[in-house]
Amino acid sequence: MLKKFILKNYKNFKDEISINFENTAGYQFSTDCVINGTISKMLIYGRNATGKTNLGNALMDIQATMFDISHYIGGSTILNADSTGNSAQFSYEFGFDDKVLIYRYARFSGQELKEEELIIDGVTIFKCNFESGKYEFENLNYINAEIANIDRYLQSMNVDGEEEIREFKLPFLRWMISNVALNNDSILIKLSNFVRRMRMTTAGNGMLMRARRINDTFNESLEDPVRLKDLEDFLNDMGIECRLALKNLPDGRKELYFLHEKLVPFYETASSGTFSLVDLYRKLLLRSWNPSFIYLDEFDAFYHYEMAEKVISYFSRRYPKCQIIMTSHNTNLMTNRLMRPDCLFILSKSGTLTALCNATERELREGHNLEKMYISGEFERYE
Template identity: 30%
Template sequence: MLRKFSVKNFRNFTNWLCFDLTSQQYEFNEIAVNKGIVRHAMIYGPNGGGKSNLGLAMVDPVLHLVDSPSYFPSLNNNYLNGRSSAQIAEFIFEFRIGDAEVVYKYGKKAWDKLVYEHLTINEINVLYVDRRKSTLASIALNGAETLKNDVGDSWISLLKYVKSNAILDDTAINETFLALLDFIEGMVFFRSLNATNKGEYVGKDIGVKQLSQSIIESDSIEDFERFLNDAGIECSLVVDINPNASGNKSIYFNFGEIKLEFGTAASTGTLSLGIFYFWWLRLNKGEVKFAYIDEFDAFYHHALASAIVEKITTSQAQTIMTTHNTGVMSNDLLRPDCYFVLDKKISPLTELTEKELRKAHNLEKIYKGLSS
């Protein structure tokens, strides 16, 4: 899991921003944390404060460690911070992988151009290169001794280079290294503000073009129908051939004599739920290890938003949600150390008040008091 994250000179982050996910001591809603790390977090903050950019920064390793990732085209020309004269964006990820402490630092001049890279496992230097000083890299993994250590004019990540070209020995450090790559490959940023087939997302190419395709192929149509009905959308769903989709199958609302294709007939809110369910399948199956869900409840009634949070917290993935909805700021859903406020810096709610927050406190009222 990700324990702490820092970023500098990426998009609107001019100075170092540190996001500490270390949890505090509470004896309720323990499902929200795991071994001292917040598993499920919620972020609040003003519009334009950087919530979306924080999510893009936190899944940034996917861009250089995963083949042909999906990403926002705006990153092509809006990657570095415009107010700084620095030539690289810098990132520090502190993970706990099993019982190991892993620190992954790097700097980029563009989303696909690594300048320096440094990986330590339990404070042991494992991989290092700084192209500003030398093209020679340091690689200290058993089984990678024969790899060429001169990166030349390549921008490739050392982590990806080793994974693709070495058969590593069976050692504890190598096991941690491969587990780290597996975790990063399962990182995703997504949102449903853009009501397209899968919303907008950054992550590994998921190999499908429509959410209906994924639901049909996983034989989840009945569960999807129950999910919508539980959300207050009374409907009956069927699968049928779509004549406008080269004969592929699609999901339809079934009104008896009339059937309407889901993607064209669903309201914005219903389509948003469909997009969430699409990603929920991956969360539930363990395909997603870390999910940054931006404006997760943009189209939801507050009661439905609470139900979605409850559903997300049943997953084993580490999740971070952003919202403006203070109605879900409740100890009934998470706990005080899981709610964060981003406004120039990011802090847990527990650090923004002198009160010693407990389960009986009304967190929404306390937050609104801070904002007034």
């Protein structure tokens, strides 16, 4: 699991911001929010423009580094506009079984790395400084990767080459995972499996506005009666009482309907909240998979607060071992019935992230009305 994340000089986060998933307060209620002392379900509140989406993009940046799966739109500008630093800094700490893995790197831009470092159980496995051209690979044997052809990697980096290659430098961790025969129980394989199963999404009602091709693909996937029933059950669990039917059109396409005495076209009559739910289903629930980490950004933008509560409960039940971070403006969700004070956070305009249990001098208990305290200004200095 992800144990800690540290970020600095990234977009609106000029100073260091960190999420310590192991910083729990020992509450004996809403225990499903914590697994083995690590926060698995987290809800972040923040005013507009505090950086909730930027924080999610930063957490997902490791996919771009390890697998070239970029989450940047337009490309390159990631540095804080008021900072004099030339790079954004990322640090991820993972726990796999009894081992601790720390992967750190710095970026000049969305495409170009400045440096990277891998540490396992306190041992520096490798360190690369792409700016200065200094590389350290002394402890690859610690992870049984001493057979890695370092000369080939350095050659690909054009180290000591006569001509300057303008291509962006290849992260060594990405190269090693792709080019070294690692043991099946290698901690790097576990890291790779975790990072590949990370997802970020912003819930919306854009299915109707999406290209027909995307909706056609989604409709075709519902041709499996098990999937169609799963979508129907999901909507009913969320409080949308309905029955669904999928029919073939004369042109060969599939069309989704509400099933009543007559068939009612789904995309022509569904509410914005229902579209948002189906879009969420399409992005995260349609396929059979085992996610490791999900960032749901403003997931409840189109939901009544009761439906938002149902979504939180549903994801907690469906993915009990997955780490899920949700962002919201909905203070109705600030309740101990769903979460707990060490899993509810406030993201401030100054770029600090504070758990509610650390945002007041009171000892927060299960009976406290957290929403009322929030509205009355109890946590105001942390916004």
